Amino acid sequence: MKYLHLVWANLRRRRLRSLLTVLSILVAFILYGLLSATNKGFNAGVDLAGNDRLVTIHKVSLIQPLPVSYQSRIETLEGVDAVTYSNWFGGIYQDPKNFFPQMAVDPAPFLDLYPEYVLSPEELEAWKADRTGAVVGRALAEKFGWKVGDRIPIQGTIYRNQETGGLWEFNLVGLYEAGTKDADETQFLFRYDYLNEGMGGSLGVVGWYIVRIADPDQAPQIAEAIDSTFANSPAETKTTTEKAFGQAFAQQVGNTAAIIRAVLAAVFFTILLVVGNTMAQSVRERTNELAVLKAMGFSNGRVMALVLAESCLLALVGGALGLLVAAILIQPVGKALSGFLPVFYMPPKDMAIGIAIVLLLGLVTGVPPALQAMRLQVADALRRA
Amino acid sequence: MASGEALVRVQNVHKVYHRGNERIDVLRDLDVNVGKGEFLALMGPSGSGKSTLLNIIGGLDRPTEGGVEVGERRIDRLNDGQLASWRARHVGFVFQFYNLMPVLTAERNVELPLLLTNLSRAKRKKQVETALALVGLSDRAKHYPRQLSGGQEQRVGVARAIVTDPTLLLCDEPTGDLDRKSGDEILDLLEGLNQQHGKTIIMVTHDPLAAARATRVLHLDKGQLSSEAAA
Numbered sequence: 001m002k003y004l005h006l007v008w009a010n011l012r013r014r015r016l017r018s019l020l021t022v023l024s025i026l027v028a029f030i031l032y033g034l035l036s037a038t039n040k041g042f043n044a045g046v047d048l049a050g051n052d053r054l055v056t057i058h059k060v061s062l063i064q065p066l067p068v069s070y071q072s073r074i075e076t077l078e079g080v081d082a083v084t085y086s087n088w089f090g091g092i093y094q095d096p097k098n099f100f101p102q103m104a105v106d107p108a109p110f111l112d113l114y115p116e117y118v119l120s121p122e123e124l125e126a127w128k129a130d131r132t133g134a135v136v137g138r139a140l141a142e143k144f145g146w147k148v149g150d151r152i153p154i155q156g157t158i159y160r161n162q163e164t165g166g167l168w169e170f171n172l173v174g175l176y177e178a179g180t181k182d183a184d185e186t187q188f189l190f191r192y193d194y195l196n197e198g199m200g201g202s203l204g205v206v207g208w209y210i211v212r213i214a215d216p217d218q219a220p221q222i223a224e225a226i227d228s229t230f231a232n233s234p235a236e237t238k239t240t241t242e243k244a245f246g247q248a249f250a251q252q253v254g255n256t257a258a259i260i261r262a263v264l265a266a267v268f269f270t271i272l273l274v275v276g277n278t279m280a281q282s283v284r285e286r287t288n289e290l291a292v293l294k295a296m297g298f299s300n301g302r303v304m305a306l307v308l309a310e311s312c313l314l315a316l317v318g319g320a321l322g323l324l325v326a327a328i329l330i331q332p333v334g335k336a337l338s339g340f341l342p343v344f345y346m347p348p349k350d351m352a353i354g355i356a357i358v359l360l361l362g363l364v365t366g367v368p369p370a371l372q373a374m375r376l377q378v379a380d381a382l383r384r385a
Numbered sequence: 386m387a388s389g390e391a392l393v394r395v396q397n398v399h400k401v402y403h404r405g406n407e408r409i410d411v412l413r414d415l416d417v418n419v420g421k422g423e424f425l426a427l428m429g430p431s432g433s434g435k436s437t438l439l440n441i442i443g444g445l446d447r448p449t450e451g452g453v454e455v456g457e458r459r460i461d462r463l464n465d466g467q468l469a470s471w472r473a474r475h476v477g478f479v480f481q482f483y484n485l486m487p488v489l490t491a492e493r494n495v496e497l498p499l500l501l502t503n504l505s506r507a508k509r510k511k512q513v514e515t516a517l518a519l520v521g522l523s524d525r526a527k528h529y530p531r532q533l534s535g536g537q538e539q540r541v542g543v544a545r546a547i548v549t550d551p552t553l554l555l556c557d558e559p560t561g562d563l564d565r566k567s568g569d570e571i572l573d574l575l576e577g578l579n580q581q582h583g584k585t586i587i588m589v590t591h592d593p594l595a596a597a598r599a600t601r602v603l604h605l606d607k608g609q610l611s612s613e614a615a616a
Binding site for chain 1: 437440465466469470473474476478480484486487493498500501506
């Protein structure tokens with residue numbers, strides 16, 4: 001600690017240069033924080049996916065529906081604990097920009113299979129009692145200022161209500177909360193029987209099935225059994241674990257993790273050069289001063305440590321500020337993107353990795369000039385001065 | 386050699402530099418003894434080996450041949466780490482161009498050698514105050530080098546050299562960059578350190594008036610002693 005003022009004073013020697021270097025590190029770490037949250041957003045479903053849940057979709061694509069009759073047949077298969085379905089609605093609330101997922105579900109079985117969506121028993125009862133009832137995530141309700149008791153109109157695009165000419169009206173009967181940090185609080189869930197009735201009572205299909213299995217180790221065999229059951233039928237199925245399903249879904253956008261890693265690698269490589277150059281210049285400029293320190297009795301190791309401490313402090317100031325600003329920005333940015341990325345935060349693991357990168361940056365950029373300073377021959381350096 | 390026991394013994398020292406294929410014999414079989422409490426001036430033309438000899442005595446350079454003993458310690462046999470530690474405890478350097486850290490105040494500059502000790506912050510502060518008082522710069526403690534005159538900067542340099550109370554004070558042309566008045570003040574200071582505080586001083590200088598302040602003057606030429614005189 002007694003050397004801190006010396007390290008700090010050296011960083012203040014060329015204030016503008018140090019400031020610009022700190023700013024470049026800061027921007028890099030803001031970017032790191034925001035991209036980490038973006039990556040989390042794309043993969044939240046994957047991380048949340050239960051080990052004991054399978055998803056059965058149409059073999060051709062997720063868009064193709066499956067007959068409702070499949071539920072009872074899946075339920076009879078060995079190893080299957082519970083089955084429910086979900087159906088993408090794709091309606092518009094006031095403006096197409098107000099995007100949020102709307103799903104037609106069977107309330108009690110759906111919530112049974114998704115314990116991460118927490119709804120009070122009273123609200124569940126109210127939902128069961130009201131055919132036009134809907135429940136939404138708390139974050140979605142806050143975004144649009146909804147409260148329980150509100151009537152919410154949604155224009156159907158895929159499904160047009162035959163009685164109203166396309167408009168569907170829902171009674172908001174409850175707000176569910178995320179039981180885990182990664183759970184999506186922006187969903188709009190309503191009853192499938194209301195959808196079916198509005199379509200004339202002959203819908204007969206659902207989007208996909210969610211299957212809970214008793215033993216996660218049996219997942220491949222059970223998936224195989226489900227798909228075999230419907231082989232050679234007009235609607236063949238493809239069953240995977242929910243995690244694999246989530247990954248495939250997220251990768252429709254592209255391999256976001258790989259893209260983000262590539263962007264960050266380019267950013268940090270550039271920063272490495274910027275900070276490395278700053279440190280090299282800084283040490284080159286004061287060869288004489290370092291020689292004087294050595295003449296006073298500072299050992300090679302101590303001089304090396306001083307230079308390394310400088311580069312680490314530079315990286316630490318920029319990096320810590322960058323991560324802090326990213327943490328502050330994530331909330332408003334996440335709010336603005338909530339329609340597309342309902343989960344948007346920097347996971348603690350990424351924060352820890354960020355701190356490790358900060359230290360690594362300081363060490364990597366400091367080692368070459370520190371070695372140069374360590375090898376400095378005092379008499380030669382003083383003679384050249 | 387001056388009266389009293391020898392603090393520094395330079396024995397048969399030879400120093401060779403190589404510049405490309407050229408061999409330069411900077412010091413040739415040199416024998417010098419410096420007594421404890423002595424104020425020795427080293428004079429000679431440029432390239433005569435004065436500064437090299439000073440660097441070898443201060444442990445900044447090593448002889449190619451021969452031995453250097455300071456206070457009964459063969460410093461030419463110490464490794465880099467041991468030499469650094471030895472310098473921190475036994476040697477204070479005063480340079481021609483002061484060599485202060487421009488980013489540190491006078492008191493922080495003077496404190497630098499004390500950072501290598503185990504002294505508490507309070508004790509370091511006290512020693513810095515004493516050293517600055519000794520060179521008459523107590524009122525300039527918070528000033529940066531750029532806010533000081535050349536003479537004041539050199540006085541800070543002297544304070545930095547003596548703050549650890551070293552055995553040996555090595556001065557490489559301490560008045561070479563100063564006007565006559567400031568130079569005289571620095572010489573007064575060195576003289577006082579030698580006479581009143583018993584410091585052993587070896588000073589390289591081109592200036593006969595500066596050398597006249599020393600108790601003994603050695604003249605070097607082409608790496609050998611050309612003459613010796615009591616000042």
